[in-house]
Amino acid sequence: MNDDELRREYQRSVSTRPIGAHPDPEKLAAMVSGELPETERLALLEHVLRCSTCKPELDLLRAASEGARAAERHVGPSRWMALAAAALILVGIGALVLRGHRATVPVDVMRGGHAAVSVIEPAAGATLASPLRLSWHAMDGAQSYRVELLNAHGAVVSAWTTSDTTIAVSDSVHLAANGSYDMWVRAMRSDRTEVSSPLVHFSVK
Amino acid sequence: MTPPRDSISEELESLVTRFARFASRIAHDRGLHHEDIDELLQELRVRFWRARKDGLRDLSANYVRRAAVSAALDIIRRRRADRNVSLEETDAGPRPLASATAGPAELLDQNELAQRVALAVDALAPSRRAAVRMYLDGYRREEIAGLLSWSDAKTRNLLYRGLADLRAALLAQGIGIRENVQ
Numbered sequence: 379m380n381d382d383e384l385r386r387e388y389q390r391s392v393s394t395r396p397i398g399a400h401p402d403p404e405k406l407a408a409m410v411s412g413e414l415p416e417t418e419r420l421a422l423l424e425h426v427l428r429c430s431t432c433k434p435e436l437d438l439l440r441a442a443s444e445g446a447r448a449a450e451r452h453v454g455p456s457r458w459m460a461l462a463a464a465a466l467i468l469v470g471i472g473a474l475v476l477r478g479h480r481a482t483v484p485v486d487v488m489r490g491g492h493a494a495v496s497v498i499e500p501a502a503g504a505t506l507a508s509p510l511r512l513s514w515h516a517m518d519g520a521q522s523y524r525v526e527l528l529n530a531h532g533a534v535v536s537a538w539t540t541s542d543t544t545i546a547v548s549d550s551v552h553l554a555a556n557g558s559y560d561m562w563v564r565a566m567r568s569d570r571t572e573v574s575s576p577l578v579h580f581s582v583k
Numbered sequence: 584m585t586p587p588r589d590s591i592s593e594e595l596e597s598l599v600t601r602f603a604r605f606a607s608r609i610a611h612d613r614g615l616h617h618e619d620i621d622e623l624l625q626e627l628r629v630r631f632w633r634a635r636k637d638g639l640r641d642l643s644a645n646y647v648r649r650a651a652v653s654a655a656l657d658i659i660r661r662r663r664a665d666r667n668v669s670l671e672e673t674d675a676g677p678r679p680l681a682s683a684t685a686g687p688a689e690l691l692d693q694n695e696l697a698q699r700v701a702l703a704v705d706a707l708a709p710s711r712r713a714a715v716r717m718y719l720d721g722y723r724r725e726e727i728a729g730l731l732s733w734s735d736a737k738t739r740n741l742l743y744r745g746l747a748d749l750r751a752a753l754l755a756q757g758i759g760i761r762e763n764v765q
Contacts, residue, residue: 424712
């Protein structure tokens, strides 16, 4: 049986499965926030995924949580200008330091170890030609980075998880000409917490 | 209570718009009604408006998240209160498994196949079972990883092993063997 056939049969069976007590909505919220231990998460999902009442509730909570995560990464124009100015100063200082050391020491500028994730490429508002290259500053304590490329509707066009700080977007990722896109990087720490960069908006020629 | 739109600053509206964009993405993927997200946005606007009215100047990331989740929880509580869930489910009884146009023999086959798939899923190891259930229910791999707080590698591993276990269990029952293939 292929995946579609399995899905069809599984979904036909789910509507008749016996269902136990509905969990409190607060438990569902705790699961969405990643606050429950794994055994409890798995037990809760056993009910929720077979329950026509709880499943839409879980999805509503996920929509709220994901929407908030996206909204909280919004950086207003004035703050953006301040950050851009700070970034320019840092780049200038970095260039001077690099020039001083280039003759003797090979330096990997991507491994700086910043306290937050900041995107280097693409620059915010840039209009780029394919193939795209995405890069960001390494963050102290990051074990891996989750990179998402989103279209104008906020749908994930492509996503990568990497321990590197650069991604070359292959031709297999279809980007619309004159399309508008966002990308961000989430740094994952060993304690499962994560730090995200602001969304970077750019266009493709 | 509907707050006047004038009282929400451009910054707040921009926040709500960005929220709506991403929340709608999930709602669309998961087949939630537009009304659900509209209700959520309205609840959120009311909270932002009240917060500003109460003198909260900076809407921190933490506040936005708490407000959004609490708005969703309020909607869920209201809906649960509006219906007697347990009675509804007891009275409704099981939905028909098979298509209405199928004949008696076909009905039996369809019901049995669905039940065998369900039982085979039930028999999977717990972590593989959760990944497989979500996948068969239409969740993307990254959504499974997010909800279960798993890395992408762990999710991929458990999902693929779970699907392989499921197919092996079904194959052992003679399900999944293609006829006319030697």
